[in-house]
Amino acid sequence: MNELEIAQFAVPAAQALLTVMVSDGWQSFKGRLARIVGGSLEDPHAAEEHLDEMRLRLISDDSQETLQQKHAEMVALLCAAITKDPNTIAPLKELLGDVQASNATVNAEQISQNATVRDNAVNFQQISGTQNYRAD
DSSP states (O other), rough: OOOHHHHHHHHHHHHHHHHHSTTTTHHHHHHHHHHHHHHHHHHHHHHHHHHHHHHHHHHHOEEEOHHHHHHHHHHHHHHHHHHHGGGGGHHHHHHHHHHHSSSSSSSSOOOOOEEEEEEEEEEEEEEEEEOOOOOO
16 A cells, blocks of 8 residues: 555544544444554554543543544554554454444544645645545
8 A cells, every 4th residue: 555545544544433532432442443553653552551642632622623633643643553564454444344333433424535645744634524434
């Protein structure tokens, strides 16, 4: 996968994971996600602590700015994990399928999003809507 393909996968995946992160279903997904992204952090336990910190910040400050920061942070975490080990995509798709199947996500009717890659940088802009990753 190239950078753009990884980013196109990671952006909606991050949104779905942030949605479940602030739900009651988070505990059933946290350990699996920590194991998936733990390879990019070299320590699954540190990954779990990092995810817990992200969740606490999301819950304690529900501002749009915090949400955007945490979304960017989750995208970066997923991109790093996939870049380091492309085989990470399979368990991540399985996890996202389980998230989709749970009651933790909501369906959106319309999303507007742009992604551009320039000089090793990926820029995303989500205009409106809620994204949910659908593993097909």
